[in-house]
Amino acid sequence: MWAMILKEFLELRRDRRTMAMIxxxxxxxxxxxxxxxxxxxxDVPTRVYGPNAQAVAGKLHTPFDVKKVDPAGTEEQxxxxxRSQDAGAxxxxxxxxxxxxxxxxxxxxxxxxxxxASKASGxxxxxxxxxxxxxxxxxxxVPALVxxxxxxxxxxxxxxxxxxxxxxxxxxxxxVMPFKATDVIVGKIAPYFVLAAFDMVLVTVxxxxxxxxxxxxxxxxxxxxAALFLFCVLGIGVLISSVSQNQGQAMQMALLTxxxxxxxxxxxxxxxxxxxxxxxxxxxxxxxxxxxxxxGVMLRDAPISSLALPLGLLAGMAVLVFSFAVLRFxxxxxxxxxxxxxxxxAAGGTR
Amino acid sequence: MSERAPLIRADRVTKRYGSFTAVxxxxxxxxxxxxxxxxxxxxxxxxTLIKNLLGLTVPTEGAVIAFGRLPDRATRGRLGYVxxxxxxxxxLTVAENISFASAAFQAETPTLEPALAAVQDRLVGEIxxxxxxxxxxxxxxxxxxxxxxxxxxxxxxxxxxxxxxWDTVHDQADQGVGVLVTTHYMQEAQxxxxxxxxxxxxxxxxxxxxDIIGNTTACEVDTxxxxxAFAALDEAGLPVTLNGRRVRLAxxxxxxxxxxxxxxxxxxxxxxxPATLEEKMTVIDRAATPA
Numbered sequence: 001m002w003a004m005i006l007k008e009f010l011e012l013r014r015d016r017r018t019m020a021m022i023x024x025x026x027x028x029x030x031x032x033x034x035x036x037x038x039x040x041x042x043d044v045p046t047r048v049y050g051p052n053a054q055a056v057a058g059k060l061h062t063p064f065d066v067k068k069v070d071p072a073g074t075e076e077q078x079x080x081x082x083r084s085q086d087a088g089a090x091x092x093x094x095x096x097x098x099x100x101x102x103x104x105x106x107x108x109x110x111x112x113x114x115x116x117a118s119k120a121s122g123x124x125x126x127x128x129x130x131x132x133x134x135x136x137x138x139x140x141x142v143p144a145l146v147x148x149x150x151x152x153x154x155x156x157x158x159x160x161x162x163x164x165x166x167x168x169x170x171x172x173x174x175x176v177m178p179f180k181a182t183d184v185i186v187g188k189i190a191p192y193f194v195l196a197a198f199d200m201v202l203v204t205v206x207x208x209x210x211x212x213x214x215x216x217x218x219x220x221x222x223x224x225x226a227a228l229f230l231f232c233v234l235g236i237g238v239l240i241s242s243v244s245q246n247q248g249q250a251m252q253m254a255l256l257t258x259x260x261x262x263x264x265x266x267x268x269x270x271x272x273x274x275x276x277x278x279x280x281x282x283x284x285x286x287x288x289x290x291x292x293x294x295x296g297v298m299l300r301d302a303p304i305s306s307l308a309l310p311l312g313l314l315a316g317m318a319v320l321v322f323s324f325a326v327l328r329f330x331x332x333x334x335x336x337x338x339x340x341x342x343x344x345x346a347a348g349g350t351r
Numbered sequence: 352m353s354e355r356a357p358l359i360r361a362d363r364v365t366k367r368y369g370s371f372t373a374v375x376x377x378x379x380x381x382x383x384x385x386x387x388x389x390x391x392x393x394x395x396x397x398x399t400l401i402k403n404l405l406g407l408t409v410p411t412e413g414a415v416i417a418f419g420r421l422p423d424r425a426t427r428g429r430l431g432y433v434x435x436x437x438x439x440x441x442x443l444t445v446a447e448n449i450s451f452a453s454a455a456f457q458a459e460t461p462t463l464e465p466a467l468a469a470v471q472d473r474l475v476g477e478i479x480x481x482x483x484x485x486x487x488x489x490x491x492x493x494x495x496x497x498x499x500x501x502x503x504x505x506x507x508x509x510x511x512x513x514x515x516x517w518d519t520v521h522d523q524a525d526q527g528v529g530v531l532v533t534t535h536y537m538q539e540a541q542x543x544x545x546x547x548x549x550x551x552x553x554x555x556x557x558x559x560x561x562d563i564i565g566n567t568t569a570c571e572v573d574t575x576x577x578x579x580a581f582a583a584l585d586e587a588g589l590p591v592t593l594n595g596r597r598v599r600l601a602x603x604x605x606x607x608x609x610x611x612x613x614x615x616x617x618x619x620x621x622x623x624x625p626a627t628l629e630e631k632m633t634v635i636d637r638a639a640t641p642a
């Protein structure tokens with residue numbers, strides 16, 4: 001039995017990926033649940049509009065974090081501000097009577113926090129939740145699930161599909177066929193792109209039908225965000241395949257990239273409630289930005305201009321990750337001879 | 352033959368992985384219509400050299416010239432390759448595999464031999480290894496390549512099927528196709544026009560079977576006490592092999608053998624015979640093994 005235990009430790013020590021998982025996973029969970037797992041939002045960016053704005057702003061306290069006071073601001077402007085997510089709440093204070101707090105219900109935990117504070121104000125603040133009036137969890141979860149499902153399918157299936165080719169020796173066969181490297185990579189991932197896109201539509205439609213989640217915005221904007229996001233996750237899948245020897249390793253690596261995305265993208269725990277360091281890790285993940293797009297489009301009818309930042313970052317990430325993946329894949333599939341060899345052949349310098 | 356341009360040329364190819372040299376300054380030509388056998392034990396560097404020739408990896412030093420240029424997309428379209436693992440898609444049917452490969456090479460879909468035609472709708476993973484090899488050959492030949500590269504093409508195939516595959520190889524060579532084949536079956540080596548022996552990454556001998564064996568001799572020990580003779584010679588550290596009940600020793604002087612047998616009180620008839628290719632390979636391999 002001792003020999004068996006020793007052998008197992010020796011194998012584990014040499015299996016760097018499993019070791020990384022054994023060490024990284026507890027650290028990740030510790031960090032996430034220590035610093036990020038917080039449903040209580042203490043600071044909600046707030047604007048105060050209306051003739052009585054100055055007076056009301058002075059009386060607001062936690063969770064209201066007053067960023068701007070504009071006595072000329074109107075209710076219409078308040079709705080636009082929330083639609084663009086320039087603030088989590090806008091207090092509109094008329095010259096007399098209670099102030100109305102317009103709350104962005106698409107940001108569930110912020111909205112719950114502000115609603116509770118408004119109700120506890122003794123009638124001074126009247127809460128009105130927009131975009132998700134009943135503060136249903138399913139309404140914010142379904143747009144996030146759309147991204148998560150695409151991330152799972154895009155990353156895992158692409159990585160496993162490519163590693164399977166390598167393991168079976170058929171990737172080598174593809175490499176000796178007169179394909180361009182881009183033919184192979186596009187041909188390989190196009191079906192996954194289509195399937196993941198199909199899943200996106202399926203989950204969105206079913207989410208709307210089963211849970212009554214509204215689809216307030218433009219499908220084209222969501223489709224644009226989804227396409228950019230898919231390029232990111234498919235690229236990550238290709239990169240994982242290039243450093244994995246077998247399907248088990250590919251699965252491990254894929255989970256190592258997916259777990260932090262799920263936990264730190266704002267899908268489960270609100271980004272605004274996370275400690276700054278952990279929140280910035282979340283900002284590195286494409287799922288974080290796709291969630292902003294899907295949530296904005298489906299619940300708030302957010303205009304494309306207000307989603308320019310997440311869409312732009314997704315585009316940047318897509319270009320970066322996908323280009324790197326293609327270069328890496330091309331290097332494996334059709335390596336280029338060193339310059340010295342090319343020069344020698346060009347000069348007829350071989351034997 | 353050397354006046355003609357080679358289909359493929361390895362020019363002082365070296366391939367290193369870190370500090371390990373898998374292929375060490377190997378040069379090799381394959382001309383149209385000839386079958387070149389690449390021989391060597393497992394780990395001799397045959398497959399690494401093949402990967403360099405195909406452009407799957409690039410040499411650390413030296414160069415590979417395929418059809419007069421560095422291997423690229425255009426040269427890949429002119430060669431057929433049967434890898435050791437066959438490179439077939441097991442979850443596609445026989446017909447789907449052929450259809451995909453034909454499309455990749457922009458070639459006509461070939462007419463299947465009856466044995467393959469009978470299983471054309473079955474998944475490749477469900478048919479026998481012999482049929483899989485036949486399919487891999489059919490795919491490699493479908494686009495009428497000028498060069499055929501075969502890595503251990505008959506490994507695990509029963510003798511009759513092996514003979515049939517070699518008939519195909521000879522037919523191709525007769526039509527002017529150059530063939531580069533790696534094998535460790537000595538009977539297959541004898542089917543090649545020219546051999547290159549690799550050991551520890553180096554090309555240690557080249558030429559016909561007769562050229563390679565040269566003057567190397569072996570001694571055959573004829574004795575009813577063959578088991579005891581084998582044990583005594585083996586214990587003395589001599590390169591002894593057993594062929595049936597015949598004890599053979601390559602490249603070992605007969606008086607050394609006689610002395611060992613005499614010391615073990617074994618009476619035997621020791622006679623010198625020409626060495627086989629396998630024995631010559633053993634001799635070369637022993638000489639090339641780093642101390």
